[in-house]
Amino acid sequence: MIETRGLVHRYGDGMPALDGVSLTVADGEFLVLAGPNGSGKSTLIRHWNGLLEPDAGEVLVDGRKVREDLVAARTKMGMVFQNPRDGFVAATVGADVAFGPENLGLAREEIDRRVGEALSAVSLGGRREERIETLSGGEQERLAIAGALAMEPDHLVLDEPFTGLDEPARRAVLDRLESLSRAGTGVIVVTHDLRDVFPLADRLVVLSDGRVVRDGAPETVDLSGLGVRAPC
């Protein structure tokens, strides 16, 4: 469970990027976090794995303060940031996915199992030896998801995972998210475009100017005037 309590974040002297956000995300929940550009979405998820320090308030993952146990939080939260291509650390598909589990100090057999399962979950099984630069944009997005999955997180958090994807790649990523969610992994998708992800979500939270302005079942949330593109 992710508990965000009264979270305030300021980057400088201006308006706070987060202005007292309180939000609890249950295990297994499929949550869409929406809001216009600059509303604080990326800032919020960076607090969930301790990349930023609160100016006020706190974040707890499974009851433990993130800033006091970064390793525990980062083991439970799988993050796929915008432009995942910038985050690859190895030359080949298999080596990149193995990097996280290797850093957990796991045994080689366990690492191999996780890499195999994560790659097949995103339909990249059998492509371990391929060089990352030869993959398409959609395949690279799925590879980034595999890297997060290999950590076997309780919550998979994806920041704008559909940007720059063509329709088949978008569909493939959505299908993966749906099956992961069905298998019990919590999924949090950050997006300002609700099109395809809307029907999958249990819950929609909308941020505006660093505050939670809507929170509810997707079909019950009124999106008018929020600068969020409603699903067609």
Ligand SMILES: Nc1ncnc2c1ncn2[C@@H]1O[C@H](COP(=O)(O)OP(=O)(O)OP(=O)(O)O)[C@@H](O)[C@H]1O
């Ligand atoms: N590193 C930074 N330094 C200074 N200000 C920042 C920084 N990162 C974000 N901000 C500011 O904080 C506010 C919230 O930004 P954030 O990126 O969290 O919003 P967002 O909802 O994720 O936006 P987007 O949809 O454009 O990614 C914005 O006003 C932004 O300009």
